[in-house]
Amino acid sequence: MKPGLGTGVSSAAGPDALPRGIDGLLLELATQLRAAEIPVGSGELLDASRALAALSWDDEATVREALAATMTKTADHRDRFLALWDEVLRHATLRAALDAQREAGQVPGEGGVPGEGVPGGEGGADDGDGGSGQAGADGEGSGGSGGDGSTGMDLDELARAVQSALGEGSGMGSGALRDLVRLAIDAARQQESGVVGVDVQRIRRMLGINRGGERLDELSDAAVREFTELLRRELEEQRTMRTGDLPPQRALQQLGRDLAFGQTTDEAAIHKAVHALRRELAVAGHSRRGPRGGPIDLRRTIRASLGTGGVPVDVIPVREHPKRPQLVALCDVSTSVSSSAVFFLSVLAALNDAFARLRTWAFIEVADEVTELTLQAKSAQELGRRITKEAKVADITGYTDYGRVFKQLALDLEDVVDRRTTLIILGDARTNGRDPGLTAFGSLASRAGRTLWLNPEPELYWDYGDSESTRYARFCEMHRCATAADLAGLAKLITTK
């Protein structure tokens, strides 16, 4: 079956408006991915359907990987896609099963023979996952037959079976667990309330695997979680087939996966702004072709012109020796800037990305080099954690002492900072009444090619209380910077000397 895109129906119009089969699945998936801030455009959807057209849909893994390859383009997006995939697929097959049931002329709730409904459904929902598609029908099936057969099973026996299945190291597969789940649901059918959440807890209590149960220590947490999830799904599916109402699709946040989601948009914006900043701040480190304002090395130029018959075709600039770092960042990591701490750390991580040579120092009362940590940390949060754990920045009080830090750095950075370096300070300039160390800072700033101070406080607050912003601003360019937007604006304000 060759999939084509549907007639451009937006799934926001409601699940009933979605086209059948694979088109519906793709559109639903696209909606969910966009809600999770993954940019999926029509181009990606077309690629996805072409990819599916080229494949044989033997198994779910193939379909999933084909969709992941065409619709996600970074590792981050891929993780979110995988988290959403199960839910979207389940939802789509439930919908297909409902449609099949309706088509077969059964009114939901009659609980007729579902076996006949399914082949018709398969035709419409040919998404290659026969197993999950069957689940809706089978749930009914075993519900129908289980009603007769399971009354024979003793409740205690069942509870024991479940507990041993969930014990540490029993290694029972999902299929077998699912069977146990169905048996449990049938056994508890009389007291069913119809509300999925309530029934899940009730059945768990019945089996002795609920929170606070005596046997809980002997059971494997992961297995209990899996069992509960299967239980919830099975109940939902049975309820859906009975009532004809689709359960709402759970969004990424509700799926309980540990994904750094939500902060990433900010980080992306920061990265973009820092890259823009880079162009403004770029100090000539590596030689570009042609003289870009640098002096010409006459001797070398004439020498090279010999190869072109005396015509100086290659103009050779005086070679600069870029041994010193391009960028030195000093970051205040005390609690007074804690609200901007994540922002500053994201900026550091982004700077690391954009600049080839970056060295970073973190400070509160003492400054410590954290270049290695910045290189290794994969996110702003991780960087913050590692700085707290490993960097020696606090001494006695934990309040920032700019004066002491600048005096120390004036010595430490003597060989590091030169006229080719840009110095960036991230801090609020609040000295807590201590000596601001203006001379030391002045000497540092004068040695650097350019000094920027990013202050998270609004300009009105500068000099309010113990902030020495104006006095520091004499030696550097101080800018307000607390969000990615500020950073982007900064790039426009700064012009290269």
Next chain:
Amino acid sequence: MDRTKLSNDLQAAGYLADDRTVLVSALSIELGKPVLVEGPAGVGKTELAKALAKVTDRELVRLQCYEGLDEARALYEWNYRAQLLRIQAAHGDGWDGLRDDLFAEEFLLERPLLHAIRSERPVVLLVDEIDKADQEFEALLLELLSDFQVSIPELGTVHAQSRPLVLLTSNAARELTEALKRRCLYLTLDYPSPERERDILLEHVPELPEAIAFRIAEVAAKIRELDLRKPPAISETIDWAYSLLLIGADSIDSTVLRETLPVVLKHRTDLELVAERAGAILGEPIGSRGASR
């Protein structure tokens, strides 16, 4: 599109691919879309390109990217030095005759991208470490990937005779532009599971006994779990296997580990860290780090 055949062919070419890699490679061949391969250094991104070239009987054209890579080094350049000498040797001949001579093939320095387009034989174009190049280069590449033609003002437009199979590798050191990512299929390669790494080792070092191959793979996996500056690449585990074979070790104890570690780890901090944890690495059974999704 026979994925099993592709998988077997890749294996015959010496590359053990997992299902996902085979699937995305097959899709790329079928749909004609480039593949963006991301992953840590040394997991076989470049090797994949080489193996695909062998399997599809195409020529491998490799463009290694670096910061400051531009059109002249990647696409084409005129050999103006030679042209100038030619002008000087012409001694005032008419311009028309000279122009044809000057802008001829012999003065055109063909760089990898132009070579990939002009080649008569079908080509696998490997753009290695695209994240090292800058955005201007990505724009150039994008233009190329959309039409597969190059316009040389003096010579006219050159069209590709067959569509190259394009692989872009990235160490994810920086974010690539959206437009480039959208054009490609996405594939992540990660370090292999111990079972697959054992197979890879046996493939490359056939004389290695199977038991020690698995042990090497296990220990390597444990080492990668640590917080290293540079986790060992697959090529480094292969070197390690060779060295163990050379010194005739039949098991890995702490002495052997300590002696051969510099083959695997290349930073002093990493060496120190692993030496510290040697006991834990060798003693514990393999953890839950199985095959990734």
